[in-house]
Amino acid sequence: MAFEFTALRRVEFSDTDMAGIMHYSNFFRFMETAEHAFFRSLGFSIVMNHREPAVGWPRVHASCDYKRPLHFEDEVEIKLLIKEKRSKALTYLFIFSKLQPAGKIEVARGQLTVVSVMKDASGKMTACQIPAELAEKIEAAPPESLT
Amino acid sequence: MAFEFTALRRVEFSDTDMAGIMHYSNFFRFMETAEHAFFRSLGFSIVMNHREPAVGWPRVHASCDYKRPLHFEDEVEIKLLIKEKRSKALTYLFIFSKLQPAGKIEVARGQLTVVSVMKDASGKMTACQIPAELAEKIEAAPPESLT
Amino acid sequence: MAFEFTALRRVEFSDTDMAGIMHYSNFFRFMETAEHAFFRSLGFSIVMNHREPAVGWPRVHASCDYKRPLHFEDEVEIKLLIKEKRSKALTYLFIFSKLQPAGKIEVARGQLTVVSVMKDASGKMTACQIPAELAEKIEAAPPESLT
Amino acid sequence: MAFEFTALRRVEFSDTDMAGIMHYSNFFRFMETAEHAFFRSLGFSIVMNHREPAVGWPRVHASCDYKRPLHFEDEVEIKLLIKEKRSKALTYLFIFSKLQPAGKIEVARGQLTVVSVMKDASGKMTACQIPAELAEKIEAAPPESLT
Numbered sequence: 001m002a003f004e005f006t007a008l009r010r011v012e013f014s015d016t017d018m019a020g021i022m023h024y025s026n027f028f029r030f031m032e033t034a035e036h037a038f039f040r041s042l043g044f045s046i047v048m049n050h051r052e053p054a055v056g057w058p059r060v061h062a063s064c065d066y067k068r069p070l071h072f073e074d075e076v077e078i079k080l081l082i083k084e085k086r087s088k089a090l091t092y093l094f095i096f097s098k099l100q101p102a103g104k105i106e107v108a109r110g111q112l113t114v115v116s117v118m119k120d121a122s123g124k125m126t127a128c129q130i131p132a133e134l135a136e137k138i139e140a141a142p143p144e145s146l147t
Numbered sequence: 148m149a150f151e152f153t154a155l156r157r158v159e160f161s162d163t164d165m166a167g168i169m170h171y172s173n174f175f176r177f178m179e180t181a182e183h184a185f186f187r188s189l190g191f192s193i194v195m196n197h198r199e200p201a202v203g204w205p206r207v208h209a210s211c212d213y214k215r216p217l218h219f220e221d222e223v224e225i226k227l228l229i230k231e232k233r234s235k236a237l238t239y240l241f242i243f244s245k246l247q248p249a250g251k252i253e254v255a256r257g258q259l260t261v262v263s264v265m266k267d268a269s270g271k272m273t274a275c276q277i278p279a280e281l282a283e284k285i286e287a288a289p290p291e292s293l294t
Numbered sequence: 295m296a297f298e299f300t301a302l303r304r305v306e307f308s309d310t311d312m313a314g315i316m317h318y319s320n321f322f323r324f325m326e327t328a329e330h331a332f333f334r335s336l337g338f339s340i341v342m343n344h345r346e347p348a349v350g351w352p353r354v355h356a357s358c359d360y361k362r363p364l365h366f367e368d369e370v371e372i373k374l375l376i377k378e379k380r381s382k383a384l385t386y387l388f389i390f391s392k393l394q395p396a397g398k399i400e401v402a403r404g405q406l407t408v409v410s411v412m413k414d415a416s417g418k419m420t421a422c423q424i425p426a427e428l429a430e431k432i433e434a435a436p437p438e439s440l441t
Numbered sequence: 442m443a444f445e446f447t448a449l450r451r452v453e454f455s456d457t458d459m460a461g462i463m464h465y466s467n468f469f470r471f472m473e474t475a476e477h478a479f480f481r482s483l484g485f486s487i488v489m490n491h492r493e494p495a496v497g498w499p500r501v502h503a504s505c506d507y508k509r510p511l512h513f514e515d516e517v518e519i520k521l522l523i524k525e526k527r528s529k530a531l532t533y534l535f536i537f538s539k540l541q542p543a544g545k546i547e548v549a550r551g552q553l554t555v556v557s558v559m560k561d562a563s564g565k566m567t568a569c570q571i572p573a574e575l576a577e578k579i580e581a582a583p584p585e586s587l588t
Binding site for chain 2: 018019024025026028029032047056058059060061062063064065066069
């Protein structure tokens with residue numbers, strides 16, 4: 001049962017803005033990068049079009065608290081933790097840390113709540129149970145790992 | 148004394164993702180668009196490099212709750228309200244609504260907290276009072292306008 | 295018969311990079327903005343899903359020559375000209391100019407070739423004639439307007 | 442003497458658009474990713490702020506020819522080749538290939554011309570010789586490798 005995953009990423013030039021740091025909206029792109037790599041690590045893709053009906057994962061809440069900036073070419077660790085697992089929704093916690101020779105330093109924390117949905121024939125989306133083959137592989141992280 | 152501002156924007160093709168809707172990270176770009184237009188409406192730029200020392204506005208918190216998706220070519224109203232005005236920080240509320248012939252419909256709400264900082268000679272940033280010429284033009288929105 | 299269109303746009307903070315100027319990839323997003331507004335000006339959307347079968351417009355070539363940088367809050371005119379109209383493809387020329395009190399100044403020129411395609415039942419895309427209702431409204435720009 | 446470099450990258454959800462494929466502007470972001478990794482492989486950063494005066498690399502030309510689309514989670518090889526090395530400018534060729542179990546398949550080719558510049562005290566940029574420590578490590582690729 002998986003409850004955490006760690007992705008690595010380097011800040012790119014196009015991630016920065018004229019303030020010389022990573023634009024704040026890009027932390028949300030990085031969260032998704034970690035989420036999708038987490039799915040792949042379990043043998044799935046976030047795009048579950050192979051199922052009938054297809055399952056999607058719209059985002060219903062996203063947030064981020066920024067402590068320190070990230071700069072071009074910084075190496076970033078994005079640690080994903082499952083904060084909450086419900087029958088039709090997942091809430092992730094993301095801890096962003098900058099990797100440095102002297103050790104890593106936390107720069108931001110984000111949170112994302114996603115809901116599993118399926119489309120009916122008319123294209124209308126309805127919340128649905130998290131697909132069983134995925135649900136049985138994941139669990140909420142122990143509370144002490146979230147602090 | 149200004150406490151609200153309304154920006155309009157159309158969802159572009161490059162704002163969408165393979166789910167056929169605006170990517171969730173782009174709501175954060177749209178928030179900034181409204182913030183910067185609000186500054187311009189008061190005669191300022193968010194980039195206050197003309198001051199000595201220059202004042203910057205790093206983001207310390209960002210969040211968004213998504214209710215309905217936005218699609219390509221949707222016309223979006225982004226209403227900015229000053230939720231809180233402190234001596235060195237501002238918190239904005241953003242109400243995203245889709246404009247339709249039959250009236251507008253709320254699709255998302257976001258929040259952004261920004262801090263005013265100045266850089267010393269060594270480049271170190273320190274929180275500072277919101278520049279007086281700006282502070283005297285803005286005020287917190289009345290609580291009833293935030294609901 | 296239309297052969298040109300002018301779109302206006304302001305450079306946003308998230309369009310800039312740490313060099314303090316608009317990131318070069320964003321000129322390609324701006325080209326598309328102008329293209330799609332051009333389609334709307336003719337009563338169409340670039341997303342022709344209302345047709346049966348749906349027609350799409352994949353890009354087969356894109357280029358840009360950069361003469362001067364664009365900065366945050368610059369107002370930009372994007373002039374689209376139809377450089378070539380073929381039965382199944384269009385080539386646009388884009389002239390980017392920065393609007394200034396003293397007049398406008400050209401900053402870049404781009405080019406985009408798009409092909410009209412339709413998808414068969416299996417999802418395979420095949421080049422097709424530009425839909426007649428669109429083709430009859432547009433024509434190639436006179437050569438002298440392209441210089 | 443280096444004249445080529447290969448970077449790998451996976452197409453992310455935020456790289457896609459509503460057509461279900463990577464947005465065409467993102468190929469230009471990927472080109473830069475390869476360029477900057479190439480610089481790092483030689484012991485440099487594209488951001489040469491450690492030098493006095495600092496050297497920058499504005500882009501003066503960019504182009505891309507698209508043959509096949511890229512999809513979410515595709516693994517992409519970006520092969521960079523130095524097409525031309527001049528005293529103050531470099532032209533790169535980029536060959537994008539999709540990695541598949543059955544072998545790789547070329548999907549696009551891009552080109553980028555960058556100029557080395559330095560800023561004088563007033564901030565004005567002037568083209569300058571490619572810094573010697575970099576110039577002596579790179580050379581143009583043999584013509585046969587460019588086809």
